[in-house]
Amino acid sequence: MKQQLILAALSSTLLFACVSPKKLHEAEARYGQLNGAYLELQGKLRKCEQDSKDSADAYARRASSYQHKVESMNDQVDMLKQNNNQILGQLKDLSVISGSQAASIQKSLENIGAKDAYIKDLQGAIARKDSLNMALVMNLKGAIGNLNDQDINIKVDKGVVYIDISDKLLFKSGSYDITDAAKNVLGKVAAVLNNQPNIEFMVEGHTDNVPFSRGVLVDNWDLSVKRATAVVRELQNHYGITPARMTAAGRSEFVPVSANDTPEGKAANRRTRIVILPELDQFFKLLEKPEAGGSQPVPPPQK
Structure with missing residues (x-):
């Protein structure tokens, strides 16, 4: 042994x-x-x-x-x-x-x-x-x-589904042109929405409280509306979502989710929100x- x-x-x-x-x-x-x-x-x-x-x-x-x-x-x-x-x-x-x-x-x-x-x-x-x-x-x-989670947040509140997307994912500063990174995110959201053809939704643009004016854009109202219509146009033209299902709206700086007294708060308020409308x-x-x-x-x- x-x-x-x-x-x-x-x-x-x-x-x-x-x-x-x-x-x-x-x-x-x-x-x-x-x-x-x-x-x-x-x-x-x-x-x-x-x-x-x-x-x-x-x-x-x-x-x-x-x-x-x-x-x-x-x-x-x-x-x-x-x-x-x-x-x-x-x-x-x-x-x-x-x-x-x-x-x-x-x-x-x-x-x-x-x-x-x-x-x-x-x-x-x-x-x-x-x-x-x-x-x-x-x-x-x-x-x-x-x-x-800081860039995109999906939640249900009082029977309504909300999708909040940070503007740094969608647009460059002071712009309403969709970025290449945004197209990837919007494509994934569009795939789910296309599988629910009876769902209607609203795209809301939101800004912080920093005054803004550039070219044809007079203020944050104009910027928030332009960003909402840019997202709606992208969903319609590139992902085939029926336009009758969508509404574009600008909320400017007046529906914040955080205080505008810190850079983090301002960043949280600059967002695009997709609201699944109650059926x-x-x-x-x-x-x-x-x-x-x-x-x-x-x-x-x-x-």
Whole structure:
């Protein structure tokens, strides 16, 4: 046994002795590259997990808010039912109930039932609309990839999807000509929007509060409008988005997202925002569409 161990040790020594220093250095360099790539991928994975958690937390807060509203309305319905049952109990003690009184009570009870069904359908429609918005946000984030969060930000606020793109990605200082780097970003956004042909959106130009005037541009109003129309024109001419789906608007310096008293604040305010407009018609179609195997749609109860 001892002789076998000695032979194994001698074999390992001879094997490593046969490997040239050059190959050893190459192997070490290759290991360093692979290890660096592994660490980079681990960092990207953690960032993706954090982004998904943030989106899920925002959705959970919205869902909780809607649930509280629905519970409040259900409480009102229960109170109305209790009041009507109390009235019916009192009427049973009376010797005579007129036909018109009985019909009025019956109509009131039917109206309560319709309102209860309407609340449930409304709750389902809100949940489906929120699901569509969250799917759109995830598709946009997946298409755009790992751009710096300071340069592009996608969020849902009060049921509306916003895409904020820093002007340093889109334009040179004081210009409204689209840069080559911007075409890459706009192309990725356009690919997602083209997959949702029923979505309409507004492109808003925003500036900081530094006064601006150059050539035909009188002030920040002109600059913000020109930048919005430049983005709309790019989406139409180069990415085939139907012009009827788009609106261009300039907001100048008057809707800031940060204070203009620091360079960082000014940079945050110089942005182009794409606003996915609320689809009210689509929302009410969701409300009217019955679930498979469910009851027929219930119209809003009459006042």
